Amino acid sequence: MMVARSRLNVRFLGKITAAIASVIFYCEFLHYYVIISRCQWPALDPRTANQNVTDKGTHLHAMLIADTHLLGRRNGHWFDKLRREWQMHRAFQTTVTLHKPSVFIFLGDIFDEGKWCRPEEFVEYMARFHDLFYVPEDSHVLVAVGNHDVGFHYSISPYLVNRFQRAFDVGPVDLMQIEGVTFIIINSMALEGDNCFLCQPALNKIKIISKQLSCAAGDREACKHWQSHALKQYSQPVILQHYPLFRDSDAVCSEPDEAPEDVKYMRFRERWECISKDSTEMLLEALSPRLVFSGHTHHGCHVEHTSSQGSTVHEYTVPSFSWRNKRNPTFTMLTVSSNNYSIYKCHMPHEVTVVMIYVIAAILLLAWLVKKKLRSQGIIYTKVSKHID
Known part of the structure; x- marks a missing residue:
């Protein structure tokens, strides 16, 4: 019994x-x-094609995320840290398995306490980053620096900047061309315009890249000086940075993951919530981008800017990838070629x-x-x- x-x-x-x-x-x-699995790579949209640029017929699939804010030793409860990192890890690796992106773009604020952490903590941070966001070896990883990674402009130091730049092999301003698609990665804190140790080299690099783009577009005068650094082909660039371009607020946003009503109409402060109006105009004039991707606000937004030449530049602000900062996080799936693009917003599980x-x-x-x-x-x-x- x-x-x-x-x-x-x-x-x-x-x-x-x-x-x-x-x-x-x-x-x-x-x-x-x-x-x-409900998400999908968008087909290229004929309406966004640049008829003045020859497309080689190849295209990239890029996954864009922003503001992961991996917690450090100071902020947040250990369970909160464990829970959020597991959620991000599973969402990221599930996307890698199902959709197989060839390019992974991180739009800054990877670390929540990068501006405070000691060297040994930064080593731990990097190990966790590579564990959580492991990508196939043949993938391209593009990283823009955020204010939580190295500090706001007023508190930034050469040590913090150099540490991050060495870890991710990125400079104040970088030009990269993948399968004919031109990406320009910019350190938003280097756009203060005060000729600091970071700002002046960044401005000089933007001027150089402007000449390189002009040369690739057929400007023979520009090619006299930049022939040895010529691009393989011209493609209107895609700018990647942490801060959004200048806008008054998120009131212009109309997205399913936009800011809540109590935040949406708050005025942006230049150089805090967005880059300055002068820096915005400088970037649009010098680089003539077709697309700009940013983060920082933790909320989704689509804004149309008008350059000095009268062309329309589309900016997409990508919301935070962490459930700690966003109740309905999303990430962006970008299909892009040298003269065309299309965007799909993939919603992740709701907590x-x-x-x-x-x-x-x-x-x-x-x-x-x-x-x-x-x-x-x-x-x-x-x-x-x-x-x-």
Whole structure:
């Protein structure tokens, strides 16, 4: 009798363990596949094609994320840190598995405490970054620096800037061409315009890149000085930076992941929430971009800017990738060629949905346990059908 009862208890515990494990497996693993599998790479839009640029026929699939804010030793609870990093890891790696991006773009504020952390903490940060956001070896990783990575302009130091630049192999301003697509990565804190140790080299590099682009576009005068650094082909650049270009506020935004109403109409301060108006005009005139991607605000936005030449420049502000900063985080899926592009906004699992699944599962499990207890005490009975031949 005791052996039979022991076997029943083992089976009972086995069923409970299997049920709990199944719910956890779905919520923490399978649910990401269910949601992110609905996303897709957008087809190139003929309306965004530049008819003045010859397309080689190749295109890139780029995943853009911003403001991961990996927590350090100072801010946040250990469980909050563990939970947010697991969510970002699963969303990122699920996207890698399902959609296989060839380019990964991080728009700054990778670290929450990069501007404060000691050397040994920064080493830990880098190890966690590579573990959480592991990418295939043949992928391209483009990283823009954010104010949380090295500090705001007033507190920035050569040591912090150099540490980050060495770790991610990026400078104040970098030009990169991949499959004919031109990317320009800019340190937003280098656009203060005060000739500081960081700003002057950045401005000089922007002038050089401007000449290189002009040469590639067919300006023979520009080619006299930059022939040895000529680009393989001309393609209107895509600017990647942490701060948005100048705008008064997020009031112009109309996106499903836009800022909430109590934040949307707050005025932006130049050089804090966005770069200055002068720097914006300088970038648009010198680089003539077709696209600008930014982060920093933690909310989604699409803005159309007008350059001094009268052309329209589209800017997309990518919201925070962390559930700690955004209740409905998204990331951007970009299909881009040398003269065309198309954008798709991929929504990640909502945390409230995951919580509700756990709550419903707990209620069902509790109801099953109560029913089993009442049945064992004879309070409720199982109806048995009796057949008489």
